[in-house]
Amino acid sequence: MIMDSKCDTKEMNVERDRLSSLPDNLIHKILAFVSMKHVVETSLLSSRWRFMWTSMPYLNFSSDDFASLPQFSEAVAHVLSRRDGQIEVESLVLSLNGKVSRGFAKRVLNYAFSHNVQRMTIRCLVEEKIEFPLSLFRSRSLKHLTLIGSVDRSVASTTWELPALTTLHLGHVTLYCGNDEDEDDDDDDDNINIIAKCPNLKTLTLDGCKITGSNGLSICHPRLSNLTLENGDWAWDLVHVVAPHLKKITIVNCDWVHLSAPSLTSFIYRRGYSLEFSAGSLPSLEEVDLCIRKPRKTEAHTIFGLLQKFHGIKCLTINLEALEVVSSSVELISNQPSPFANLKKLNIYPVNIQAEANAVVSNEVKNYLLGRSPSASFTMVTREEIKANDTTLADHLMAELRVILDRDKANINWDHLKRGKSLVENYWEDLEMHSRHEKTKICDFISKLKRIESLLTKLPTSNRAKMQSVFDGLCADAKFVMKKVDLTNTHERLLSVCSDELAKALQWSSKQV
Numbered sequence: 001m002i003m004d005s006k007c008d009t010k011e012m013n014v015e016r017d018r019l020s021s022l023p024d025n026l027i028h029k030i031l032a033f034v035s036m037k038h039v040v041e042t043s044l045l046s047s048r049w050r051f052m053w054t055s056m057p058y059l060n061f062s063s064d065d066f067a068s069l070p071q072f073s074e075a076v077a078h079v080l081s082r083r084d085g086q087i088e089v090e091s092l093v094l095s096l097n098g099k100v101s102r103g104f105a106k107r108v109l110n111y112a113f114s115h116n117v118q119r120m121t122i123r124c125l126v127e128e129k130i131e132f133p134l135s136l137f138r139s140r141s142l143k144h145l146t147l148i149g150s151v152d153r154s155v156a157s158t159t160w161e162l163p164a165l166t167t168l169h170l171g172h173v174t175l176y177c178g179n180d181e182d183e184d185d186d187d188d189d190d191n192i193n194i195i196a197k198c199p200n201l202k203t204l205t206l207d208g209c210k211i212t213g214s215n216g217l218s219i220c221h222p223r224l225s226n227l228t229l230e231n232g233d234w235a236w237d238l239v240h241v242v243a244p245h246l247k248k249i250t251i252v253n254c255d256w257v258h259l260s261a262p263s264l265t266s267f268i269y270r271r272g273y274s275l276e277f278s279a280g281s282l283p284s285l286e287e288v289d290l291c292i293r294k295p296r297k298t299e300a301h302t303i304f305g306l307l308q309k310f311h312g313i314k315c316l317t318i319n320l321e322a323l324e325v326v327s328s329s330v331e332l333i334s335n336q337p338s339p340f341a342n343l344k345k346l347n348i349y350p351v352n353i354q355a356e357a358n359a360v361v362s363n364e365v366k367n368y369l370l371g372r373s374p375s376a377s378f379t380m381v382t383r384e385e386i387k388a389n390d391t392t393l394a395d396h397l398m399a400e401l402r403v404i405l406d407r408d409k410a411n412i413n414w415d416h417l418k419r420g421k422s423l424v425e426n427y428w429e430d431l432e433m434h435s436r437h438e439k440t441k442i443c444d445f446i447s448k449l450k451r452i453e454s455l456l457t458k459l460p461t462s463n464r465a466k467m468q469s470v471f472d473g474l475c476a477d478a479k480f481v482m483k484k485v486d487l488t489n490t491h492e493r494l495l496s497v498c499s500d501e502l503a504k505a506l507q508w509s510s511k512q513v
Contacts, residue, residue, distance in 0.1 A: 122149070224245065232253070257278075265284050291318070445482055
């Protein structure tokens, strides 16, 4: 036993030596997966690691790592003041769970920009608005910018000078687009374009953004090639998209979008109830994925008109409910020839599984879609097929998750949890296994539970009732295991959100039984 212990210690030391012998740039990439608080703690390991953090090109600051915002601000200032100023900043991640001072934000941004930062992610994880100095966004090096959270409307009251920027992601940000007092101004002043001085922008994502003002939003850019609009909160305001080189657009749960994109090749549109979209000519369009979950019968004419604009496409994916609406007004296409001469693939699938089992897609609609492309592959999935597959898949996923949870419960090191271990003795274990393996495990648990829950809600009441108790047990065991493997509580927020969502899902499912 003593010899085995010595061998284990020797192997551990050899492994540490291997890690220490790695070149600095590779160690930096490994450390990029953890926050700077933990990176700085590596200085306790040995003389090899004492100053490793000072040359990190990847800066990841999170206020969740500290007991208070003042402590967080002090720690960030400490890192920036003692970091090797000759090393450029390749990426900056700033996660704020509280209202930091404007001076703090300005100091961090100025440091990153002065050190030629290429990637920047700012997350404001609070509900109240943060007055973040976004007007300071002036950088000739920044290529990728992600801004998520609640910030003041100054985000769109200025034009960002980011000539190298290629990717921009804005999530839950208010876009200010003029007001009634600006009526006498020029259009350019009314619709301030935050991307006007980003000449190399290729990909733009607006997720959960809000438009204020009376002029709507104009997205005009000569080089934009990929645009995603999701969960837009702009009521009756119109979003004008003018992008001559746009290749792909994805619109999810957004109203009132008008598109001018003659080079568009891929179009994805997903909406819950209505079709509030218009477009000019789309001569280059090849792939369309159209989904309107609960279309109104009065929208048959609108859906038909949109299909006519897709006359040159090669692949069409459309939900069954949309075609059922068109079938209910078959007179629209009774004397219309099929416009799809180039169609190679047609996919039809249902999204409302609990609707009437017998799908009604008239022969006139099928002929309209396939009349000029008889050799096109045709796939139509019925609600009955999905329900049958969901039952089998849910059974399989729950059995698979049960095996994983039982194994992990058996492997929990209770002695380790009771007595704890020192940072120096177990740092690499925490870094390599907790920061990567345990994070992956937790995300995998949550993903599987959500997938199973999604499948159960689609099943008939009788089938769901039989499987509900099994799912309840899985949820309880999963929460238990996740709390035990998450030794440093870094995933407390994720677990809380997961618990809330699962509780709501269980409550909903129990009411249906």
